[in-house]
Amino acid sequence: MFGKILIANRGEIACRIIRTAHRLGVRTATVYSDADSGALHAELADEAIRIGGSAAHESYLSIERVIESAKRTGADAIHPGYGFLSENAEFAEAVEAAGLVFIGPQPMAIRAMGRKDAAKALMESAGVPIVPGYHGDDQDPDLLAGKASEIGFPVLIKPRAGGGGKGMRRVERAEELPSALEAAKREAKAAFGDDAMLIEKYLLRPRHIEVQVFGDRHGNVVHLFERDCSLQRRHQKVIEEAPAPGMTAEMRRAMGDAAVRAARAIDYRGAGTVEFIADVSKGLWPDRFFFMEMNTRLQVEHPVTEAITGVDLVEWQLRVAAGEPLPKKQSELKIDGWAFEARIYAEDAARGFLPATGVIDEMRFPKDGVRIDAGVRTGDRISAHYDPLIAKMIVHGANRSDALGVLTRALQASHIAGTVSNIGFLTKLSRQEEFVSGHPDTGLIERNLETLTAIPAAEDTVIALAAVLSLEGKSHGRDPWDTLGHWQLWGEMQRKVTLEHAGSLASLRVVARGFGMFAVHDGRRVIPIRFVSRHGDRLQVETDGRQVSVEVERGTHRLCLRLDGNSHLFALPDPLDGTASEAEVGDRLIAPMPGFVKIVRTSEGAAVSKGAPLIVMEAMKMELTLTAARDAIVESVHASEGQQVSEGAVLVTLKAGEA
Ligand code: ADP
Ligand code: ADP
Ligand code: MG
Numbered sequence: 001m002f003g004k005i006l007i008a009n010r011g012e013i014a015c016r017i018i019r020t021a022h023r024l025g026v027r028t029a030t031v032y033s034d035a036d037s038g039a040l041h042a043e044l045a046d047e048a049i050r051i052g053g054s055a056a057h058e059s060y061l062s063i064e065r066v067i068e069s070a071k072r073t074g075a076d077a078i079h080p081g082y083g084f085l086s087e088n089a090e091f092a093e094a095v096e097a098a099g100l101v102f103i104g105p106q107p108m109a110i111r112a113m114g115r116k117d118a119a120k121a122l123m124e125s126a127g128v129p130i131v132p133g134y135h136g137d138d139q140d141p142d143l144l145a146g147k148a149s150e151i152g153f154p155v156l157i158k159p160r161a162g163g164g165g166k167g168m169r170r171v172e173r174a175e176e177l178p179s180a181l182e183a184a185k186r187e188a189k190a191a192f193g194d195d196a197m198l199i200e201k202y203l204l205r206p207r208h209i210e211v212q213v214f215g216d217r218h219g220n221v222v223h224l225f226e227r228d229c230s231l232q233r234r235h236q237k238v239i240e241e242a243p244a245p246g247m248t249a250e251m252r253r254a255m256g257d258a259a260v261r262a263a264r265a266i267d268y269r270g271a272g273t274v275e276f277i278a279d280v281s282k283g284l285w286p287d288r289f290f291f292m293e294m295n296t297r298l299q300v301e302h303p304v305t306e307a308i309t310g311v312d313l314v315e316w317q318l319r320v321a322a323g324e325p326l327p328k329k330q331s332e333l334k335i336d337g338w339a340f341e342a343r344i345y346a347e348d349a350a351r352g353f354l355p356a357t358g359v360i361d362e363m364r365f366p367k368d369g370v371r372i373d374a375g376v377r378t379g380d381r382i383s384a385h386y387d388p389l390i391a392k393m394i395v396h397g398a399n400r401s402d403a404l405g406v407l408t409r410a411l412q413a414s415h416i417a418g419t420v421s422n423i424g425f426l427t428k429l430s431r432q433e434e435f436v437s438g439h440p441d442t443g444l445i446e447r448n449l450e451t452l453t454a455i456p457a458a459e460d461t462v463i464a465l466a467a468v469l470s471l472e473g474k475s476h477g478r479d480p481w482d483t484l485g486h487w488q489l490w491g492e493m494q495r496k497v498t499l500e501h502a503g504s505l506a507s508l509r510v511v512a513r514g515f516g517m518f519a520v521h522d523g524r525r526v527i528p529i530r531f532v533s534r535h536g537d538r539l540q541v542e543t544d545g546r547q548v549s550v551e552v553e554r555g556t557h558r559l560c561l562r563l564d565g566n567s568h569l570f571a572l573p574d575p576l577d578g579t580a581s582e583a584e585v586g587d588r589l590i591a592p593m594p595g596f597v598k599i600v601r602t603s604e605g606a607a608v609s610k611g612a613p614l615i616v617m618e619a620m621k622m623e624l625t626l627t628a629a630r631d632a633i634v635e636s637v638h639a640s641e642g643q644q645v646s647e648g649a650v651l652v653t654l655k656a657g658e659a
Pocket of ligand 3: 164
């Protein structure tokens with residue numbers, strides 16, 4: 001076994017690898033970027049090396065710096081985790097050239113599977129069924145169009161260099177192909193530096209079922225059964241489980257054999273995942289699954305396999321890389337019960353899953369019988385530089401319904417404050433009927449998006465509270481008690497407030513009644529608001545004889561109130577005079593979060609119609625298209641391509657006019 005390893009990663013996966021290494025008596029070193037200088041992974045490792053700037057290419061993606069750090073710490077081997085350099089054959093080669101061990105497969109195997117086109121061709125020749133489609137080199141648009149029609153719509157175009165669901169587009173009709181290709185190529189170029197595309201038949205009721213494989217240096221290859229990762233949003237996994245519901249012994253054997261054949265075809269060493277797509281329009285059948293791709297690394301969702309097999313996959317990775325044979329034979333591997341994993345992200349489901357940033361003020365998860373793999377702790381910042389994953393929740397039970405019950409309760413009992421999270425969405429998803437009955441498919445989330453992301457419209461008391469809070473700190477610094485105190489000194493005072501909420505404007509009158517006490521007139525009734533206590537951004541408020549705990553988050557032009565697990569967003573048109581009209585509210589295109597302006601699709605004087613895309617922003621690895629709120633004329637454009645903008649920045653202003 002190694003004396004010391006360097007982990008070239010961050011977040012939960014770095015922490016998870018450190019845990020196993022320490023259990024095995026292996027010392028650990030890790031690297032951190034500027035944004036991660038106080039990060040958990042750097043604290044847990046025996047030593048941590050500052051590797052460079054916050055941008056991934058200046059740190060976690062720098063082959064040179066990672067190898068330099070490994071040498072500096074005297075590590076014998078490098079674990080790449082997932083993402084970053086994990087599937088970079090050049091990196092694996094450079095590690096070996098530096099006299100270190102790469103904890104992963106041989107560079108040749110990474111290369112063979114790194115491109116989906118080459119991988120499909122290879123698998124086809126190894127007798128593994130592949131998704132029907134085109135995976136040639138010729139990228140002539142006319143040729144691609146011809147191939148798409150031959151395959152038959154709908155088709156899926158995906159970058160041959162792809163990963164993490166990025167750059168993929170489902171195309172329904174021939175007319176949509178050119179624009180979809182353009183967008184997909186742009187995204188692929190930015191994410192992978194390569195914009196060649198594959199075209200595949202789009203399967204209509206598919207399930208994503210993948211098989212965990214493991215090989216060693218002695219010619220042994222086993223599989224550790226399947227995982228079902230069909231619950232996806234935009235081709236990214238949301239909740240995963242193992243084993244796959246409805247799996248028959250025959251199908252499991254067929255998939256396991258195909259996965260092992262795939263691994264043997266490239267003399268595979270270490271942990272890998274063979275991803276299949278199964279057409280379940282007529283149930284699960286051994287002749288209805290196809291190879292999609294092979295990921296030559298540890299997968300995000302590997303813990304569900306650990307939960308049902310009792311194997312520590314990171315331990316196996318370390319042993320195999322150190323030259324030991326696989327600890328178990330195929331016949332010694334068994335499935336015990338059922339497991340689920342839910343990915344907890346800092347994203348706002350109700351706002352199109354917008355990734356969020358922020359400092360985690362509080363993070364509470366149930367402890368009993370739940371595994372939490374987190375890369376952050378209370379007080380840490382979710383920055384815009386990396387994926388907004390907060391934690392993974394993994395549960396195990398004797399059977400599917402027990403395990404799912406544990407998941408739902410654990411999600412309900414979890415609480416994250418300081419940043420938005422998808423916990424509410426995950427909780428609803430864990431109760432979704434088709435999923436509960438064991439019939440997930442990759443379209444389930446999309447079909448049920450509205451129900452899964454719906455938040456009840458704010459009650460009038462919440463709107464009233466927002467009205468009071470919108471006045472705080474405007475003229476007297478940020479402390480509401482201060483402001484409220486001043487109000488008190490001035491005696492009974494009132495102000496008019498206009499708020500935008502859920503697409504409409506509310507006009508309210510706020511009257512100060514005493515210290516921390518207000519009466520809000522919303523045109524229908526008078527709502528009493530009394531502030532009881534305050535801890536940071538969390539307020540205890542009494543209204544209509546009921547006490548509620550509210551978390552307040554402020555942006556330049558917005559106010560977000562979180563209570564009872566729901567986020568309610570309010571736009572503050574003009575906090576000082578409260579005379580904003582409907583038009584003024586929709587007339588400013590505002591950056592919803594910090595990010596880069598990628599494309600400016602409009603110019604001064606242009607006539608735009610409602611819904612027209614005006615600005616494409618990139619924030620936290622996601623592309624956001626900001627559209628016109630109504631038919632109008634562009635008055636001015638305040639953003640230019642490549643510009644970094646902060647949250648609340650006005651990017652475009654519109655004025656009245658016909659499109
Ligand atoms: P797959 O490649 O099959 O999607 P994983 O789910 O294991 O496999 O994710 C692979 C990589 O994609 C990981 O490196 C992860 O960091 C990245 N990734 C996954 N989800 C997201 C996301 N929502 N945003 C950005 N990157 C993501
Ligand atoms: P990535 O490398 O980005 O993970 P994959 O090829 O693994 O790309 O595809 C990601 C997801 O997209 C799959 O899990 C599946 O849900 C969906 N998908 C991929 N290919 C098809 C297809 N041919 N038909 C329908 N859905 C597909
Ligand atoms: Mg994949």
